[in-house]
Amino acid sequence: MTISAPAPRVPATAAGGGAQAQLEVSAVDKVYQARRGEVHALSDVNLSIGKGEFISLVGRSGCGKTTLLRILAGLLAPSSGTVTADGESIWRGNKRNDEAFSQFGLVFQDANLFPWYTVADNISLPLKLRGVGKKARRARATELCELVGLPGFEKAYPRELSGGMRQRAAIARALSYDPKILLMDEPFGALDALTRDKMNLELQSIHAQAGATVVFVTHSINEAVFLADRVVLLTPRPGRIRSITPVALPRPRSLDTETSPEFQEIVRVLRHELDEE
Numbered sequence: 001m002t003i004s005a006p007a008p009r010v011p012a013t014a015a016g017g018g019a020q021a022q023l024e025v026s027a028v029d030k031v032y033q034a035r036r037g038e039v040h041a042l043s044d045v046n047l048s049i050g051k052g053e054f055i056s057l058v059g060r061s062g063c064g065k066t067t068l069l070r071i072l073a074g075l076l077a078p079s080s081g082t083v084t085a086d087g088e089s090i091w092r093g094n095k096r097n098d099e100a101f102s103q104f105g106l107v108f109q110d111a112n113l114f115p116w117y118t119v120a121d122n123i124s125l126p127l128k129l130r131g132v133g134k135k136a137r138r139a140r141a142t143e144l145c146e147l148v149g150l151p152g153f154e155k156a157y158p159r160e161l162s163g164g165m166r167q168r169a170a171i172a173r174a175l176s177y178d179p180k181i182l183l184m185d186e187p188f189g190a191l192d193a194l195t196r197d198k199m200n201l202e203l204q205s206i207h208a209q210a211g212a213t214v215v216f217v218t219h220s221i222n223e224a225v226f227l228a229d230r231v232v233l234l235t236p237r238p239g240r241i242r243s244i245t246p247v248a249l250p251r252p253r254s255l256d257t258e259t260s261p262e263f264q265e266i267v268r269v270l271r272h273e274l275d276e277e
């Protein structure tokens with residue numbers, strides 16, 4: 001099967017090139033008040049993400065990736081700074097703007113499916129919560145099972161699925177209400193290498209078809225480069241953006257892309273930056 005090339009994306013400029021960014025992070029700081037004192041998790045993070053862009057967020061364990069993603073998702077308030085989605089502020093002080101929040105789809109390392117619900121019911125749960133009728137929910141679940149490579153599994157239960165299949169279902173659930181922005185925190189971290197390769201190919205094609213803006217956290221540099229339009233590298237204590245690297249490799253990318261000199265050069269530079277810490 002060939003997948004047609006996605007439309008050209010927003011140019012990979014850090015400043016957003018004047019066009020309104022879909023997601024804009026300005027001067028974000030996060031200090032956790034922990035029992036053993038303060039933890040300065042993020043410092044002065046600035047990032048402008050264009051519509052349809054795929055951003056990979058990499059960095060060592062503890063450098064603040066999850067913290068940043070949770071702030072973007074509206075799950076955690078920044079200590080200072082602002083985040084806007086389509087120009088709308090996600091945070092008003094410590095209070096979340098629920099309208100902006102409803103544009104997000106979230107996927108975490110653990111699929112978190114309800115074991116007593118079928119795949120279709122899990123996938124369409126967000127639609128149920130939004131008051132969508134049964135027939136429309138069923139149709140959407142079938143469509144999404146196709147999209148994420150789970151055709152015919154609508155009536156299966158999570159325990160009947162492999163880890164990779166459960167993550168596909170979690171992605172389908174996140175896509176069910178057509179989110180404009182998909183936020184993913186190490187969604188394939190628990191999968192074996194072969195399954196992970198496959199999921200990366202699937203995610204690329206889902207991204208091309210669904211057209212959502214994606215922020216994808218991983219600590220695999222290969223995975224980050226393979227998927228991204230730009231790779232954002234965070235450094236720890238406190239978490240800051242060290243570099244933003246555009247990945248201009250043509251799409252769709254195949255596993256052979258990883259053997260190209262361009263790919264390997266980008267990976268080499270990023271590894272080097274990580275090692276310097």
Ligand SMILES: Nc1ncnc2c1ncn2[C@@H]1O[C@H](COP(=O)(O)OP(=O)(O)O)[C@@H](O)[C@H]1O
Binds near residue numbers: 059067068
């Ligand atoms: N709820 C919390 N309370 C206190 N410290 C936290 C909390 N969550 C994360 N941290 C600390 O903030 C830093 C960044 O954590 P995190 O965002 O989870 O990093 P990453 O996802 O890159 O591994 C770490 O030093 C971590 O220990």
Ligand SMILES: [Mg+2]
Binds near residue numbers: 065066067
């Ligand atoms: Mg994390």
